[in-house]
Amino acid sequence: MEKKLNRKEFFKEGAKYAAGVSAGLMGIQLLGTKEALADTKYTWPLPYTPLDPEAVRILGHDSFWGGYACAYGAFNAIIEALRNAIGAPYTELPTEIMIYGHGGGVGWGTICGAxxxxxxxxxLVCTKPDTDILVNELIGWYTQTLFPSDISNQYAVNHTFTVNNYDQVLPQNESGSPLCHVSVSEWCQHANYKVHDLERKERCARLAGDVAAYAVQILNDHYNGQFTPTYVPPASIATCLACHGQSMLDNVGAKMECMQCHGDPHQTAIGDIPQPIPAHFTVKQNYPNPFNPSTTIEFTLPRSQPVTLEIYNLNGQHIKTLINHKGLSAGNHRIQWDGKDRFGKPVSSGMYYYRVKAGKFNQTKTMMLVR
Ligand code: HEC
Ligand code: HEC
Structure with missing residues (x-):
């Protein structure tokens, strides 16, 4: 009889046999593989052991550059760490299974590959109920996180990664969406790079590391019985789902920010003041002003369009994004700023700029915080 292949050899040699060396031989090899499978003690969910999120962050970044990009990068990082920690069955698992995920599915821009x-x-390592809870946290966290993280920016500058194609700090954005298209396009807009620039690829490499690291962090917590979800969906989604969710119309099954694509078709969302549609784009003076600790910014849109509202200090440093390229309806809108920066830290007394961008319009005004 021919030599039997173990699973790994079969995966490696499979193509050769499939190419039709011998149909009979192929049958024998498959039989051998089945026996080998029957011998293994592993059943799903596969074993897990706490991993070092920082090692995984580096692996994620470096795996991205291995040639198969984001989905492979994030998956390979975690599996590689499990190979090192546990060995089989992870040593037998071809991580190339995730190749298709690059660019949100071979470039379709759907779910972020990382x-x-x-x-x-x-x-792979959790039951369905646990998967649902952990992946919900991961996706929710992703929509509210600035990428690339400060840590991976720093790793790049310090050459902590083993692949150093670009070693400068990259601009950060929070996309509010799990979609590759939204995340990448908003970053390109924000950072002023093209999709095919090296900097954009490096941004996604760092992001792949960041996402894999957070996944490992929550897996570790879960393993240690210490996991508590931190993601809180924006109130705007609950507003829409109060009617469109299961308890009423039951015609929408989605957890993404509805307003990002639909605006507010019924003028229901918090902060919207139903009024006649204005003819021009206007940004009003904030009130109260001077203020402490919070103030309200009001603006009007002549038609529904994506809006960005950002706060800067007098040196032009970005403090916080209050509205991030969100589709808003025509009419009046208002939003509060609580005097805190994007890390939730109260900012000091002084003059601040707020800039509202809507389509090709943008307007900047100043305001005064007195603590
Ligand atoms: C008070 C209940 C209610 C709330 C809150 C609500 N909707 Fe609706 N929505 C409806 C009803 C009723 C319809 C019509 C349904 C139908 O025709 O089947 C509708 C229709 C729609 C449609 C279909 C097209 C259109 O423009 O009419 C979209 C899109 C939509 N809603 C999105 C949203 C979004 C986004 C939000 C949150 C900002 C939201 N809805 C909040 C009740 C609501
Ligand atoms: C990524 C963009 C996107 C997001 C986010 C999104 N939708 Fe949609 N939605 C669409 C598109 C595109 C359609 C199909 C549009 C059409 O048929 O006119 C649609 C269809 C709908 C419809 C049926 C429209 C109709 O004409 O009857 C409703 C209702 C709806 N969405 C509500 C929601 C709600 C509620 C949310 C938030 C939980 C949401 N959508 C999130 C893009 C989005």
Whole structure:
């Protein structure tokens, strides 16, 4: 009889046999593989052991550059760490299974590949109820996190990564969406790079590391019985789902920010003041002003369009994004700023700029915080 292949050899040699060396031989090899499978003690969910999130962050970044990009990068990072910690069955698992996920599915821009890859790793080691909870946290966290993280920016500058194609700090954005398209396009807009620039690829490499690291962090907490979800969905989604969710119309099954694509078709969302549609784009003076600790900014849109509202200090340093390229309806809108920066830290007394961008319009005004 021919030599039997173990699983790993079969995966490696499979293509050769499939190419039709011998149909009979192929049958024998498959039989051998089945026996080998029957011998293994592993059943799903596969074993897990706490991993070092920082080692995984570096692996995620470096795996991205291995040639198969984000989904592979995030998945491979976690599996590689499990290979090192546990060995089989992870040594037998071809992480190339995630290749398709790059660019949100071979460039279709649907779910972020890094989320896809890290979520696949979670599903491999958790039951369905646990997967649902952990992946929900991962996706929710992603929509509210600035990428690339300060840590991975710093790793790049310090050459902590083993692949150093670009070693400068990259601009950060929070996309409010798990979609590759939204995340990447908003970053390109914000950072002023093109999708095919090296800097954008490096941004996604760092993001793949960041997402894999967070997945491992929550897997570790879960393993240690210490996991508590931190993601709180924006109130605007609950507003829409109060009617469109299961308890009423039951015609929408989604947890994404509705307003980002739909605006507010019924003028229901918090902060909207139903009024006649204005003819021009206007940004009003904030009130109260001077203020402490919070103030309200009001603006009007002549038609529904994506809006960005950002706060800067007098040196032009970005303090916080209050509205991030969100589709808003025509009419009046108002939003509060609580005098805190994007890390939740109260900012000091002084003059601040707020800039509202809507389509090709933008307007900047100043305001005064007195503590
Ligand atoms: C008070 C209940 C209620 C709330 C809150 C609500 N909707 Fe609706 N929505 C409806 C009803 C009723 C319809 C019509 C349904 C139908 O025709 O089947 C509708 C229709 C829609 C439609 C279909 C197209 C259109 O423009 O009419 C969209 C899109 C929509 N809603 C999005 C949203 C979004 C986004 C939000 C949150 C900002 C939201 N809805 C909040 C009740 C609500
Ligand atoms: C990524 C963009 C996007 C997001 C986010 C999104 N939708 Fe949609 N939604 C669409 C598109 C595109 C359609 C199909 C549009 C059409 O048929 O006119 C649609 C269809 C709908 C419809 C049926 C429209 C109709 O004409 O009857 C409703 C209702 C709806 N969405 C509500 C919601 C709610 C509520 C949320 C938040 C939980 C949401 N959507 C999130 C893009 C989005």
């Amino acid at each position: 989320l896809n890859g890290a979520s696949a790793a979670i599903s």
